[in-house]
Structures are given as structure tokens and as C-alpha cells.
């Protein structure tokens with residue numbers, strides 16, 4: 406008997422959401438409108454009443470966060486080399502300079518000691534990434550930002566529903582950027598949202614998302630900043646509203662599956678198979694991903710190939726950003742961030758999504774153990 410293919414992630418979309426998309430399409434108003442407004446209000450309530458604006462991607466969301474913070478040519482922004490390349494691409498896109506600091510092997514997030522050491526007189530902002538939903542030490546992060554008078558644009562793309570000391574990520578801090586790309590814990594197909602500090606910043610974010618336009622009355626219009634075309638559609642917002650209803654349930658499901666992964670791998674799996682498990686954190690992360698670092702005895706390519714033969718999809722997040730050609734051309738090279746390089750070479754993402762079963766987890770763990778073989 407051949408088992409069905411198990412992808413590493415898959416969205417859960419209910420029939421009510423599909424019907425809501427149909428309603429938007431029949432309504433005659435498909436671009437930004439009432440559903441976007443409702444989604445922004447829903448998100449704002451979720452983030453303790455802070456202003457929230459939506460965009461057509463998490464990438465656009467981060468770029469607009471940087472623009473709202475006034476980051477541009479001559480400014481340095483410190484971030485992690487272990488992220489989706491969007492994180493540092495947006496720094497280049499606004500004309501600023503990305504500066505990397507290596508990661509902590511346990512959290513796989515930027516190492517805050519190294520982040521602080523990378524601060525120069527040109528540093529204007531920090532962009533930490535919450536890998537797999539796991540936040541950095543937020544008290545320490547904001548203490549560093551305050552001490553050096555820096556803005557923070559949190560790349561919380563993966564972290565909706567995560568928390569720090571019982572406080573929800575997004576409900577505190579400076580600017581916080583989330584993604585609703587289809588692989589995230591909730592989706593709008595593509596999209597993102599930015600949590601801001603005040604009405605003035607929110608107004609500026611609205612201008613940047615739509616050609617810099619501000620309107621008044623029936624026909625008053627002006628353009629005083631250069632904006633682009635980054636607005637979310639009502640179709641996407643209808644998906645987001647349908648998904649949002651299930652956010653807590655999806656995250657609880659992910660957490661239970663993560664627990665099952667630990668139970669199935671067992672106490673000795675690190676010693677016996679040479680893998681590194683994620684931090685067993687059951688208070689802060691939303692379990693966006695369950696990632697393990699493979700031993701040096703197998704290449705990631707071979708591991709992925711053998712898992713594929715067992716009908717199991719494996720992801721990898723991420724190849725170190727500084728070793729991409731675009732970044733090498735800016736002077737980055739091998740050896741600069743050894744932890745991110747080692748982990749970037751051997752990290753894999755095991756299947757984890759809300760509609761997965763504990764039997765699926767058992768199947769994945771058995772497959773991993775049979776591919777890696779006990780030492």
C-alpha cells in the first residue's frame with residue numbers, strides 16, 4: 406500500500422470562507438473596501454487596539470514599516486542572515502544598508518549580544534525575525550533599542566498568536582509586521598498587516614500603500630509622498646476574516662502536534678541520531694514550523710530525496726541570506742556568520758499544519774529515524 410503524499414504545510418479553508426469570497430465577488434466591489442476595513446478592525450482589537458493596516462504581502466508590509474520609520478539612504482538596519490530573503494531585500498529596497506548579526510543556535514533567532522555589537526552611529530533600526538514563531542527576548546531587544554535610540558520593525562511574519570511573558574506579539578513594541586502568505590498559520594492567500602504606534606503613522610502607511618494619495622471631500626486629492634500599489638483586496642480580506650475565526654484553534658492544534666513530535670522523537674533522539682530539535686517552548690511560540698537540524702553525516706538534499714520517496718514533503722527555511730549572489734556582491738562571504746551557515750546548510754522543516762493528525766506525526770518521525778539510522 407502506498408501512503409498519500411504528506412506536504413510540509415497546507416492551509417485549512419472552510420466552506421464559510423469560500424462562500425464569503427463568492428459574496429465579495431458577487432457584490433461588485435472586489436478591491437479594498439468594507440471587508441478590508443472589517444479585517445483591520447478585527448486585527449486591531451486582537452492587538453489591544455493598536456492601529457493596524459493591511460497590505461498585499463508581508464514583504465510590502467515590512468518595506469512600508471521601514472518607510473514610515475523614515476529609513477533610507479545612509480542608514481543601517483541590523484537583521485538576521487537566517488530568514489526569508491524578503492527581510493533584507495526590503496532594507497535594500499528603501500536605499501538603506503542591511504547589516505547582519507549571527508544567530509543563536511538554540512532559538513535560531515538573531516543573537517542579541519551580536520546585534521548590540523553590530524550597532525554603529527549609522528544604525529537606525531533593528532529588524533529581528535521570529536523564526537518559526539519563536540520571539541527573541543523582547544525585554545532585552547527593547548532595552549537595546551531604547552539605549553541606542555533605534556526604531557524596531559519586528560519581522561513577525563511567522564508569529565501571529567505568539568507571545569512574550571504572556572503578552573501577545575503585536576500588542577506591544579514599535580512596529581510589528583505580519584504575513585498572511587498561504588504557508589503562514591492564517592492566510593489571505595497573499596497579504597500582510599502592520600501594527601503601528603499612532604494615527605499619524607497609520608495615515609502615512611495608507612499613503613505609501615496607494616500612490617501617496619490623500620483624499621478629502623468628493624474630489625479633493627493630493628500626492629505628497631511617493632507611494633506604490635500595495636493595498637489588500639476585499640477578496641483577500643474575506644479569506645483573512647474566515648481564517649481569523651480559527652486562529653486560536655489552529656495554533657492549539659499546532660502546539661499539540663509539536664508536543665507529539667517531541668514525545669515521538671523521545672529523550673535520546675539527539676544523542677542517538679545526531680539531530681538538533683527545536684526549543685521545547687510551549688508558552689511563547691505559535692509553532693509556525695517544526696524544524697530539526699540534520700547531522701553532518703547526511704546532506705540535506707539526500708535527506709529530502711529519501712523522505713520524498715516515502716511520500717513526505719520536507720521544506721527548508723532558510724538558506725543564509727548573505728551567501729546569495731546579490732549579497733556576496735555587497736561584500737558578504739562564507740565564514741562571516743558561522744552559526745547561520747551551519748544551520749542554514751542542515752536545517753529542515755518537517756510537516757506541521759492544523760489539519761495534520763498525530764498518526765501523520767508518527768509516520769514522519771519513523772521516516773526520519775529510518776533515513777538517519779541510529780548511531
Ligand SMILES: *Cc1c(COP(=O)(O)O)cnc(C)c1O
Pocket residue numbers: 462463464465488489491492534535560562563584585586595596597
Ligand atoms: C513569509 C515571510 C516573509 C514575507 O512575507 P510575504 O507575505 O511572503 O511577502 C518575510 N519574512 C519572513 C520571516 C517570512 O516567513
